[in-house]
Structure formats: structure tokens, C-alpha cells
Amino acid sequence: MKETTRRDTTKRNMTERDQSGEGRSARNTAEPTGSPAPPTRHQARTGTPGHTRPPGHTRPHGAGPSRGAVLALARVEALRLLRHPAMLASLAGYLALWGYAAATGDPANRYPVLQDESRYLQIPLLLLAIGTLLAANLGILRGRRHGVEPLYEVLGLGPRSRTTAHLLSLLPAVALTAVLALARLGYLAAKPGAVGTVQWLEIAVPPAAVLLAGALGILLARLAPSPSVAPLVLAGLAAVTFVAAVQNTAAWRWLAIVAIEDEFAPPMPSELVGRPAGWHLLWLLALAGLCAALALLRRAPGDAPPAVQPGAGPLGTAAAAAAALAILAGTLQTRPLPANVVQARAEATEHPVAQQVCTTLDTTEYCAFPEFKGRAQDWDKVVRGVLARTPREIADARYAVRQRMFRGGVESHRDMPLPQAAWDADDLRAGTRRAVPVGTWWSEGDAGGDAAGDAVAEFSTLFAYRVVTASVPHAPRTDMVCGSRGVLVLWLAGQATDGTRQALRDLATRSSGGFSFPVLESATGLGFDSRERELAMSLLERPADEIGARVKASWAELASARTSTDRAAQLLGAPAPAQAPATDGACR
Amino acid sequence: MSRPVHHRPRRHPGKPLPLVLLPPLLRAARTTPLLGAAVTTVLLAGIPAALSANLRLTDGVLLIRVATVLIALGAAFLLDDPAARTTEVAPTPRLLLHGLRALVTITITGTVWAAVLLLGRSAIAPEERVLLPESGLALEAGSLLLSVLMLAAAGLRVTAGTGGGLVAAPGAVLLLLTAMLLPLPDGVELFPQPLSPAWEPSRQLWAGIAGLAAIATGLLLREPRRQRRSPRVA
Secondary structure, three states: OHHHHHHHHHHHHHHHHHHHHOOOOHHHHOOOOOOOOOOOHHHHHHOOOOOOOOOOOOOOOOOOOOHHHHHHHHHHHHHHHHHOHHHHHHHHHHHHHHHHHHHOOOHHHOOOEHHHHHHHOHHHHHHHHHHHHHHHHHHHOHHHHOOOHHHHHHOOOOHHHHHHHHHHOOHHHHHHHHHHHHHHHHHHHOOOOOEOOOOHHHHOHHHHHHHHHHHHHHHHHHHOOOOOHHHHHHHHHHHHHHHHHHOOOOHHHHHOOOOOOOOOOOOOOHHHOOOOHHHHHHHHHHHHHHHHHHHHHOOOOOOOOHHHOOOHHHHHHHHHHHHHHHHHHHHHHOOOOOHHHHHHHHHHHHOHHHHOEEEEEOOEEEEEOHHHHHHHHHHHHHHHHHHOOOOHHHHOOOEEEEEOOOOHHHHOOOOOOOOHHHHHHHHHHHOOOOOEEEOOOOOOOOOOOHHHHHHHHHHHHHHHHHHHHOOOOOOOOEEEOOHHHHHHHHHHHHHOOHHHHHHHHHHHHOOOOOEEEEHHHOOOEEEEOHHHHHHHHHHHOOOHHHHHHHHHHOHHHHOOOOOOHHHHHHHOOOOOOOOOOOOOOOEO | OOOOOOOOOOOOOOOOHHHHHHHHHHHHOOOHHHHHHHHHHHHHHHHHHHOOOOEOHHHHHHHHHHHHHHHHHHHOOOOOOOOHHHHOOOOOOHHHHHHHHHHHHHHHHHHHHHHHHHHHHHHEOHHHHOOOOHHHHHHHHHHHHHHHHHHHHHHHHHOOOOOHHHHHHHHHHHHHHHHHHOOOOOOOOOOOOOOOOOHHHHHHHHHHHHHHHHHHHHHHHOOOHHHHHOOOOO
């Protein structure tokens, strides 16, 4: 009965406080009983509320508040947290990022690879973590800012219970982040070009980061009750995150909030990713737990010493356990890539045939890693576009396209040769000789990002080269495609689809002189001189049917290695481009 | 019967009003965040310099930029006036008080930043040291500080003069990080590497930000229209 009465009183106090101020202004919230005189500087420093507490008196922790009162305060604080300007601004920033991309057609995300998108979505959602840290920190400092913290002594909730309520108030923000992460992933997964597998542990990182940020904000408020501390700590964390993003191959980057990969490296099948996402999630959760425990353990001025504070023992144990977990997870996540993943990556790079599935569309066989098999339809559009402008015997021939994974090129800055011997042997066994390589990037070609857009231009050019020369580049060098062949290859590649045309135009704006297409960013590639490029780009501005008819009519001569660029211009009814200095490269 | 003694208020004959106001303004200013930021940044830049770390130019610039952000955040609280509610009725123009605070802020942060720049410069490898674009970095730092002051001035409006930093510090962090995450148009970067093609355009962008922030700060620091129309002093 006594317990019930006390609980009711506590609830009534809370309700009165809520009614008197919550939802109106922070100042009213902090002043539960009208407008008391502000505390003196001494009172504010020592935490003694004038005559409300006799000297030597300690808060009766033994008669702790009811769970209902804590939950009631948590509910109020949760609402205030979600409505805090910092939270609203960060949410608006996140939605603006998404909205901007959607409003511009979101060309970079029309072909998402879900295992990569699962981690790409972590960075923008850090905005919510920032907002949560600031809002939680300012929320717990509200009473102090308004000089009424000593008046909390007369309420039923002690500092630890208030801290508990503030910690619980983070949960809706965590849930909101989870919803946004899932919504983003759902949006991407619903795209017709989406491939890959969702990495659920990666998806759980943003909510965990928000929980950690909020707990850190509360801990900072308890350790250094000044609103200037959280922004400074946040700036430091941002600097660490930025440096970790730059050092994207260093093992220590996993100790940051999010671990970023080399964004120029092409996507991989999900089983080859090998990110310790589970350990990283545990690292974040353990840190959040540690921050929460330390915030609860932190004594307010005038509180009883830890020895007589009930619950200090279990909290200390919890803090120690969280610290141990953090050390364990932190260590395990920074281990090098497991040997089996390294082996599997090497196998997929050099001998992909055993892992791939093949689909035949018309006269072309497309082989891809199982997660990417849906891309065959997209590649086929380019293939059909190229073959449509060739004579019947060329169009009816059999071709093969094989997806390749080769990350060495990006890591070595186009210095590493392709494992061509292994590929040739594999293709021979599989009956797909002279298969045209295609990577794991893809886009529609128009502003799909440099790598994804260039992948479209690269594939269409390589396939056109295969059609014109009946070969694919092998040697670890840039083979120059000169004269009429160069013009024909570039025109066939560009006119295949709207996307390939756009991709070539985009590449032209980013390069001077001729064109260079390194195969999968390796040392092997094709090169085109400026004259061939100029003529081909000018032909792309003219009706494709008209040029296509001329191409079919003069195919043999145009596809000959001995036909010059001037002769090609004559055959195709275009003015010959100005003479340019000869190149040193070997013509193919 | 003795004549009554008339206690006249203390005057500072010949001393300009700003100089009279300066000592109490400095005493009341919230300097702890800036002090903390100054110590942190001097250590941040000083340790590599003392260890002759021979940083690469890009790393040195990153170090100076991080220090710049920290100093600007520390300065966010210098415009706060804990006694704003009582000094509101004083006849001293608000613009003068806040202008003085802003001037002090710029002077102190400028000094700290210059020290950090010197330390950061000496932490860079000698062969790359000459490539450090000091003036460009100074423009960045100045624009950032003016932006923070603008936010602080806006904060003073909504907190009755007491909590400009409460708005400025979190606001600056949020704005900076959002700007770093936002997809800016091609060729536009806020923090490009020195000697990169985006460096010069970014200086123009920072100059524009500085100009806008300075104008906005000046406007926000003026007496609010409501108070100018109906002064509270009867």
C-alpha cells in the first residue's frame, strides 16, 4: 500500500512537471513549481538547493523511484529528443541527401549491389548519430543550463534514475534509424537492376552507432557538464572517421564508428566480402554499454559515495564486462582477412568458371557469378546494339561474355597484368574461347559515377573490338586500335544504346587526346588516337541508321587493319579529321 | 551639520568607452571552451612538430584543418553573455557590446590559429613545406570562424543573449558534416587538397561564405527591432 502511494506521488510529481512545462519550453520544464529564485553560485556549484536539504544529508537511494516514473520520464525525454532541433536538422539533412538523389533520377543507384549498399548506407546515417549525440547531451544538461538542477532534489527521481531515463529515451531514435536503414535498403532492393545479398549485420551498424552516440552524449554530460564539450568531441570523432576513410586498408579503421572500404574497388560476390561486420557491431554495442554504465556510475555532487550507493556493484561489473567485450571485439575485428576468404578471392579471380552460371541469349552466352546473373539482360542490350549494325554473318556468329573479378588493377593503379593464361585455359575448358570480359560495376552509362559509367563504355568497346577483330586484348599493354578499325570500334560501341553513347560522351569530357580503356583497370587495355576519337564522336551525332547502312555496305574495308582513318571518313560520308602526330603504340 | 557627500559614479576620463567595457566583457566571457580547444589544437599540431614527424603536405593540411574546426567550435561560446538579462536595460548599444566580443573572439582565435599554423607548418617535411598554401588556409579558417559567429549571433537572438554557443557549436558541426556528405556539383569541394584543380574554385566559395557570414553576423548582432521600438527603460 505504501509502495502504491509513493508511486502515485511520484507519478503525480512527474505529471505535474510535465503539465507545467514539458512541450512548451525547456525553461518551464526545469522549473517544476512556479518560478523559484535562481540558486546562488555556491548552490549551483555544490548542488545544494538552499534549505531544501540539510548538511550531510544524502539522497535516499534505498527508497528508489518506481520503474513507472523512470519510464514516464523516458517517454517525455524520448519525444523531446526526437523533436530536438539537432535531431530534426540531421534527419532533414539525411532526407535531403536521399531526396536530392531521387529528384535527379538517382542514376548512380539504378544498379545497386546490395552487399555494398548495406555498408554505403552507414555513412549518411551517421548524420542521425550526430544529431542524437548533440540532442542527448543538451537534453541531460537542460536542467543545469537553466540553473534548476538543484531543484531536482525534491523530485522522486535521483540522478541515476534520470540518467536511466535519458538512456532509455535513446531507443526511439535507434528505432527510427533502423527504420530509415531498412527503408533505404528496401528502396534500393526494389530497383530492377539490384543484385547481391543484403548484409544484415551491416544494416544493424547505423542503429548501433546512434545508440553509441546517444550514450556518449549522456556520458559526456555527466563527466563534463558543459554544452561545449560534445561538439568538440564530435569534431574529434569526425576527424578520426575521416582519417579512417582515407586509410581505407588499415586494420585500425575498424576501431572507428564505421569502417570504409576502397570505394574505387569493384564490387565482389557477397561470400568474398569477408568484412568482420558482426565483431564491429559487437564493438559498437559494447562501447555503448560501457558509456551507459559509466554514465550511471558517475556520481552527482552531494550523492552518496559508491560504497553505499545501491546498484553500484552490478553497474561496475556491467561496465567491466562491456569493456572486456569491447576489447575482445575490437581486437578480433582488426585481424587480417581470413585465409579462406583470401583463397576464395584468388580462386574467383583466376578460375571463375567453376563458380559461375551461364545463360544463353540469342547467339551469345553470358557467364556471371550467381548473384550477378540478372545483369545478363543488361549486357545483352549492349551486345544486341553492337551486332545490329554488323553484316548478318557477323551478327549470327557465337559470342561469349564472362564476368571477371579483378581488384589488383585498382590496388596497383593499373600496373598489374590480368591472369590471362589462367583465364584462357578456363575458357578453353568451358567452351567460351575469346570471351569478352565484363566487370561487376554497371550503370546505364549516364552519370552512373566514374567507375560504373566507364564500365559501360569499357564493355561496349571491348565487345565491339571482339566483333571487329575477332579477338580480345591479351598482352599487359595498351594496344592501339588505329585507322578505320578504331573509328568502327568506337562508333559501334557508342551507338549500341543510349547509355553507351552517354558513357562515351562522359568519358570524352574527362579525357583529352584519344581514348584509353584499361581492361578491369589492369595493365591490359585498348587505346584510340585523337583522330579516330574525333571522327567516331562526330559520327555518333549523326543518325545511326544512316551510318549503320554505310557500315554494313563497306564492312570488310572498314574492319580491315589496312584501311586508314581518311578512307573510313570517306566511306562513312564524313569530313576527315585534321592530322595528328603519330603515336608510338602498336596498332592492332 | 555636515554637507551631504555625493558619490559620483567612477569615470574613466579620456578613456574610450570600448576600452572601459573590455575588461568586464573579458571577465564575463565563456573562455573555457576556447581555452580547451586551444590547448588541444596546440598539442595536436605541436606533438608532430616536436617529434619532427615530417608529415606529407596533405596530412599537414588535414591537421591544420582539424585544428581550425576545433578552434572555431571553441570560439562559438565567446559571444555568450551570462548576464544578458540584466544588462539588457543598460544604455550601451547592443551592437557595441557584441561587436567588442566579436572583435576579441577574432583576435584570440586568430592568434591561436596562427600558432597552430606555424606548428603545423614545421611538422610538414621541409621539401613540401614551401607548398603549404597559408593564405588559402587562412581564408578557410576566417570563413569558418565568421560562419560560427553568425550562428552564435542567431543563437543569441533565440536565447535572450545567453546561449549563442548552444546553437553555434552543434549547428556548425552539423552543417560542416552535412556539407561534407552532400553531393556537391562537379568541381566544387569545400576541403580540396592543395594544388588540386578544385583548390582555386573552393577559395572563391570560401570567400563568398565569408562575405555572407560577415553581413549576416552584423545584421544579427544589431538591436532587435522589437526592443528598438519600445525600450524597456522607462
